[in-house]
Amino acid sequence: MVSDISQEAGFSIERACRVLHLSTGVFYYKTVKNDLPVIDMLNELAEEHPTRGFDWYYGNLRNRGLPWNRKRVLRIYRSMDLKLRRKRKRRILKRPKQPLIEAKKLNETWSMDFVSDALSSGRRVRTLIVMDDASREALAAHADYSICAGKVIQILEQLELERGLPLSIRTDNGPEFISKKLAKWCEEKQIEQKFIQPGKPMQNGYNERLNRTYREDILDAYFFDSLEQLRILSDKWLDNYNSQHPHRSMKGLTPNQKCKLLKENAVKKEELTITINNKI
Numbered sequence: 001m002v003s004d005i006s007q008e009a010g011f012s013i014e015r016a017c018r019v020l021h022l023s024t025g026v027f028y029y030k031t032v033k034n035d036l037p038v039i040d041m042l043n044e045l046a047e048e049h050p051t052r053g054f055d056w057y058y059g060n061l062r063n064r065g066l067p068w069n070r071k072r073v074l075r076i077y078r079s080m081d082l083k084l085r086r087k088r089k090r091r092i093l094k095r096p097k098q099p100l101i102e103a104k105k106l107n108e109t110w111s112m113d114f115v116s117d118a119l120s121s122g123r124r125v126r127t128l129i130v131m132d133d134a135s136r137e138a139l140a141a142h143a144d145y146s147i148c149a150g151k152v153i154q155i156l157e158q159l160e161l162e163r164g165l166p167l168s169i170r171t172d173n174g175p176e177f178i179s180k181k182l183a184k185w186c187e188e189k190q191i192e193q194k195f196i197q198p199g200k201p202m203q204n205g206y207n208e209r210l211n212r213t214y215r216e217d218i219l220d221a222y223f224f225d226s227l228e229q230l231r232i233l234s235d236k237w238l239d240n241y242n243s244q245h246p247h248r249s250m251k252g253l254t255p256n257q258k259c260k261l262l263k264e265n266a267v268k269k270e271e272l273t274i275t276i277n278n279k280i
Helices: 002-009 013-019 024-028 036-048 054-063 070-079 149-163 180-188 201-219 227-244 255-279
Strands: 109-118 124-132 138-144 168-171 192-195
Touching (some): 036 070, 036 180, 109 201, 124 227, 138 149, 138 201, 168 201, 180 192, 227 255
Parallel strands (some): 109 168
16 A cells, blocks of 8 residues: 555655555564574474475474464475485494493483384374383383484483483484484483494393383284374383383382382492491
8 A cells, every 4th residue: 555655646655654644664564484493393304304305394294283384384495495305325334232231220221212003094103112221111102103303302301300311322223313413412411322233123122122012012902093092001001011010130020119129229329338438
């Protein structure tokens, strides 16, 4: 309207605004959208999945429940020049042999791995299993459609609030675990990443056995119509496993009982150290 009056009557923009009783600020105002969250998510997806195109990225964002409309995401995608890129083949890194040494203390070593399955609709789901090697506690069994490195970090940060962090984490060489994002986070938290050798799953044997138990008890035992159903049963399984599952390797103790014993031993050792130091 302001532009039309300005052109037809030969008025300046300021005079046309006065005629319409508008502030010039209203005319020149342009909505500023905060695109940073969209940019961050697209960058993360592009780093993890460089061979995917816009439709895949947008579908992934929708599956996560993010509210951004297609037109906005496409505009940002084009401005970032995220064209379909051919993913370069990565050479498999030579990993030193990682013998499965028994952890003696809580939070000494954690193990992580994924278990995959599908809902009754055929849609794929993944569960991230995290365990404490010393107590054999299942610390997390988080199910989702997709779990990127950023989500792995969120799960670990939640565990940090509940029980602290480990000195080291053992994993295979999956893309989520070897990502720069997770490596940087582990470095900041002073956590050593231990990678098993490719094709040597038993170097992560504790977690492999836990994965098998989870699959037998949950994934192979039920049909799931929704992700929510899987999550509810996974949470129940987590509590049941830690409180009721005896381990022959721990003389029949459950993970919770082993955890309690390790805590008591740590307190006794600390008290003994204090007593010896006082005598000296």
